[in-house]
Amino acid sequence: MSTIPADLxxxxxHEWARLEADGSVTVGISDHAQEALGDVVFIELxxxxxxLVAGQEAGVVESVKAASDIYxxxxxxxxxxxxxxxxxxxxxxxxxxxxxxxxxxxADASELDGLLDAAAYKAVADADA
Amino acid sequence: xGQRTPLYDLHLALGAKMVDFxxxxxPLHYGSQVEEHHxxxxxxxxxxxxxxxxxxxxxxxxKAYLQxxxxxxxxxxxxxxxxxxxxxxxxxxxxxxxxxxxxxGCSAQEPGYRxxxxxxxxxxxxxxxxxxxxxxxxxxxxxxxxxxLAIQGPQARAKTAELVTQARAALIHxxxxxxxxxxxxxxxxxxxxxxxxxxxxxxxxxxxxxxxxDLVGAGISPIxxxxxxxxxxxxxxxxxxxxxxxSVSPLAANMAWSIAWAPASRRFxxxxxxxAQQAAGSQPKLVGLVLEERGVLRAHQVVRVAGVGDGEITSxxxxxxxxxxxxxxxxxxxxxxxxxxxxxxKWYPVRVVKPSFVRHGKALI
Numbered sequence: 462m463s464t465i466p467a468d469l470x471x472x473x474x475h476e477w478a479r480l481e482a483d484g485s486v487t488v489g490i491s492d493h494a495q496e497a498l499g500d501v502v503f504i505e506l507x508x509x510x511x512x513l514v515a516g517q518e519a520g521v522v523e524s525v526k527a528a529s530d531i532y533x534x535x536x537x538x539x540x541x542x543x544x545x546x547x548x549x550x551x552x553x554x555x556x557x558x559x560x561x562x563x564x565x566x567x568a569d570a571s572e573l574d575g576l577l578d579a580a581a582y583k584a585v586a587d588a589d590a
Numbered sequence: 591x592g593q594r595t596p597l598y599d600l601h602l603a604l605g606a607k608m609v610d611f612x613x614x615x616x617p618l619h620y621g622s623q624v625e626e627h628h629x630x631x632x633x634x635x636x637x638x639x640x641x642x643x644x645x646x647x648x649x650x651x652x653k654a655y656l657q658x659x660x661x662x663x664x665x666x667x668x669x670x671x672x673x674x675x676x677x678x679x680x681x682x683x684x685x686x687x688x689x690x691x692x693x694x695g696c697s698a699q700e701p702g703y704r705x706x707x708x709x710x711x712x713x714x715x716x717x718x719x720x721x722x723x724x725x726x727x728x729x730x731x732x733x734x735x736x737x738x739l740a741i742q743g744p745q746a747r748a749k750t751a752e753l754v755t756q757a758r759a760a761l762i763h764x765x766x767x768x769x770x771x772x773x774x775x776x777x778x779x780x781x782x783x784x785x786x787x788x789x790x791x792x793x794x795x796x797x798x799x800x801x802x803x804d805l806v807g808a809g810i811s812p813i814x815x816x817x818x819x820x821x822x823x824x825x826x827x828x829x830x831x832x833x834x835x836x837s838v839s840p841l842a843a844n845m846a847w848s849i850a851w852a853p854a855s856r857r858f859x860x861x862x863x864x865x866a867q868q869a870a871g872s873q874p875k876l877v878g879l880v881l882e883e884r885g886v887l888r889a890h891q892v893v894r895v896a897g898v899g900d901g902e903i904t905s906x907x908x909x910x911x912x913x914x915x916x917x918x919x920x921x922x923x924x925x926x927x928x929x930x931x932x933x934x935x936k937w938y939p940v941r942v943v944k945p946s947f948v949r950h951g952k953a954l955i
Contacts, residue, residue: 499816500624502908503884521934523886525623525820525908528934547884554622 463492463586466558470573471582472534474516477558480573485541488534489561490522490553493586498524501553506542507563513537515572520562522553535572537565591615595640596737596795597802604812612710612831614641616815623816627910630784630821631951634743635813636805641709644736644792645719646694648702649728656691656703659722661840661858663850664703667693671771673781675848677840678707678715679860683867684836685843686718687711688828690781692770704770704777706738706790708830722859736777737798741810742788742821744951747780750789753804762789783818785825785949820907823916826878826946832889833876833904833918839867842920844876844945874901877925878945879917880955885933887917887940894930894937898922903931911948912955918945 469477475494479487495501503523513519513533520531541564546552552560567573577585592615601608606617617638619626629635647656656664662676673692677685687707695702707715719730741750751759758773765771770779770790777792793801806812819829826844828834834843841849841864849864850856867873881887887906894900901921909916921929921942930937943955 499619500622502624503886505885523908525816525886525910528886528888551624 463496464558465491465493465579465583465586467579469558470534470576470578471585472532472576473585474532475586476531476534478534478573478576480570481564484566484570486535486537486565486567486570486573487561488519488563488565490531490557491582491586492557493589494529495554495557497589498522498529499526500524501550504546504550504553504562506546507539509539509542511539513539513565531562533565534576535565536568538568540564540566593641595638596798597638597640600799600802601638601812604806606812606814609815611641611815612708614709616641617812619814619816620812623814623820624910626811626813626817627820629811630743630786630813630817631911631948632743634741634746634749634788635811635817636802637740637742637813637818638737638802639740639790640737640795640798642738643707643709643712643715644733644738645705645707645716646702646731646733647705647728648695648700648731649726650700651726652695652703652728653701655723655726655728657856658726658858659719660691661845661849661860661864663856664691664693666850667691669693669766669769671765671769671779673768673770673779677845677848678718679840679858679864680718680836681860681863683839683860683863685830685834685838685840685845686836687715688830688834688845692779694772710831733792735795736792737795738790738792739798739802739805740782740788740790741805742782742784742813743786746786746788749808749810750805753808783825783827784821785827786821786951820910823905823907823918824909824911824948826918826944828876828918829905839864839873841867841873842876844918871923873923874920875923875925876904876918876920876945878943878947878955879903879906879919879929879931880941880943880947881915881917881931881938882941883938885915885938887915887931887933892932893919893921893940894932895921895925896928896930898924901925901929909947912953916947
């Protein structure tokens with residue numbers, strides 16, 4: 462049974478997004494996603510400064526089993542990436558909601574309202590299982 | 591729903607994530623396939639391999655039959671229980687399957703053999719073996735009533751010996767590498783698919799649950815197919831259907847060592863085709879690749895060898911023991927020490943090595 466925190470927003474492609482106090486949006490992958498991927502061994506992150514549109518490829522997660530694209534849940538400019546993931550990609554498995562991938566300066570923060578809430582994402586994850 | 595081994599319910603109770611493998615519902619992992627991999631290299635672990643197909647060959651012409659059927663020569667099996675690896679080829683020299691054959695019969699007049707073939711190729715193999723047996727006085731017995739557990743790793747034999755009868759423990763200590771012998775209704779072999787020391791034990795299916803419970807209870811971790819794949823890849827062992835199949839020559843699959851050419855009078859199935867391939871010098875080769883940069887090599891990625899030509903990765907993954915990605919790849923025979931692999935539109939340099947990366951816990955590259 463995977464964890465789906467109620468205070469986050471989710472994309473159907475299994476990213477989570479959190480609006481921070483400073484107006485930035487932090488992005489990672491869900492517990493359901495890490496469980497489906499299995500042991501994560503390598504993560505390719507976007508370049509800082511890159512502008513992404515919603516749904517655009519933002520990086521790649523490689524597990525022992527497979528490679529999987531990650532997408533920008535909303536539009537924005539990449540203002541930070543989690544460099545720590547290069548040395549400990551397995552933290553995505555042990556702590557998917559602490560192991561963020563990148564932060565966006567959103568083009569329009571109200572786009573977050575268009576993402577799934579925890580209940581809606583649970584339905585997506587259940588259908589996927 | 592796929593076919594289930596006698597251990598299916600126990601896998602679920604042990605927390606396995608199940609996956610379809612050649613029509614069988616098998617454990618992929620019980621939590622972390624990387625942890626399971628390390629467990630086998632450093633200590634030991636147990637795999638359910640009951641899906642594999644065991645076929646006994648009996649009859650006065652069993653030896654002559656297998657000398658016809660297999661590219662390797664069972665004449666090499668002199669010691670009781672001795673095993674060898676062989677390809678079973680079609681007339682075009684393609685690999686119908688790869689298998690292990692044990693000498694099980696004790697009488698020189700009427701030897702017996704046990705073959706272990708792949709699960710996904712069971713029906714095809716049996717049909718082919720029956721077709722090829724037409725001119726021989728042999729009987730083929732599929733032993734589907736047997737379960738099979740592989741206990742692999744440096745501590746596998748010592749830990750297993752503590753859990754079985756005295757006679758079986760004595761046998762476990764005495765077995766030579768690549769030898770398997772019966773003890774009561776168990777067949778215990780010192781073989782495997784991980785590059786580590788260990789055992790493969792065939793036993794009546796109704797004893798399998800109790801034995802796996804004993805093993806797990808003694809602290810021997812259950813290991814899924816995920817780790818089985820990374821262990822065999824590090825050991826440079828082929829996976830049928832991925833690294834070779836009916837259309838691939840053993841010469842192009844790093845199996846040349848398992849072809850017994852002498853005596854020239856032994857006209858095994860596929861020999862003429864292999865001789866023609868050798869004369870033409872037309873076959874590519876199966877090599878190992880090592881990616882020094884971050885990233886993961888995967889099956890079907892394109893390999894480019896400057897000034898020589900293209901090839902393809904047949905198996906690729908992350909190597910938990912080496913901490914980097916490795917692969918098996920079929921490339922032109924002239925390939926040297928360097929190549930490039932295309933990963934998501936970008937070309938990455940790779941080192942070309944002998945296709946054997948880790949053995950007995952030690953890196954070979």
